[in-house]
Amino acid sequence: MRDERAAERRRQGALAGLRGGREQPLIGGPRRAAARPPRFFTVHLGFAAAEPAVARELAVAYAEALGLLRPELALGAAALSPADAWHRAERLFCGAVGPDGERCADVADHPGFHHAPGPGGLGWGDGD
Known part of the structure; x- marks a missing residue:
């Protein structure tokens, strides 16, 4: 009769190799533990105005007022465009x-x- 211990060791070694030699799941956690840096976002506010000059004045007033309330806003990026043509945005400042x-x-x-x-x-x- 043969000694089955050698065959059992080979089987256990093969199973350990398939598991990577550890008892951890195959899917790991996220690689990046640190939080992502803040990104810029844009808010589009709609309002009615009789003509573009009036719309520009109102948009500047709204942007300046929001800048007083929330100093973290990037007012230099404020722009004005017709509601149906965002590609025609003009800077305000x-x-x-x-x-x-x-x-x-x-x-x-x-x-x-x-x-x-x-x-x-x-x-x-x-x-x-």
Whole structure:
């Protein structure tokens, strides 16, 4: 009669090889344990206006008011477009970069100096 211990060891070794030598599930957890960095999102607010000039004034007022309530909003990215033509969006604020890296918080296509956000913000550029 043969010794069955050698055959049993080979069988156990083969099964351990199929399991990867461990008793863990085949599907692992997520590789990235850290949270993802924040991303930018856009909110589209609809409102009625008689003409584009009035719509621009209202949009600037809404954006500035929201910026006062929520300072984390990126006002430089605010844009205005007709409700049925988002591809025709026009920026609302200048956004020119100043000498200290700040961006102009004035309305787009404004005349005169550029102005940093906040009361008493730095002015730069060619003024009138």
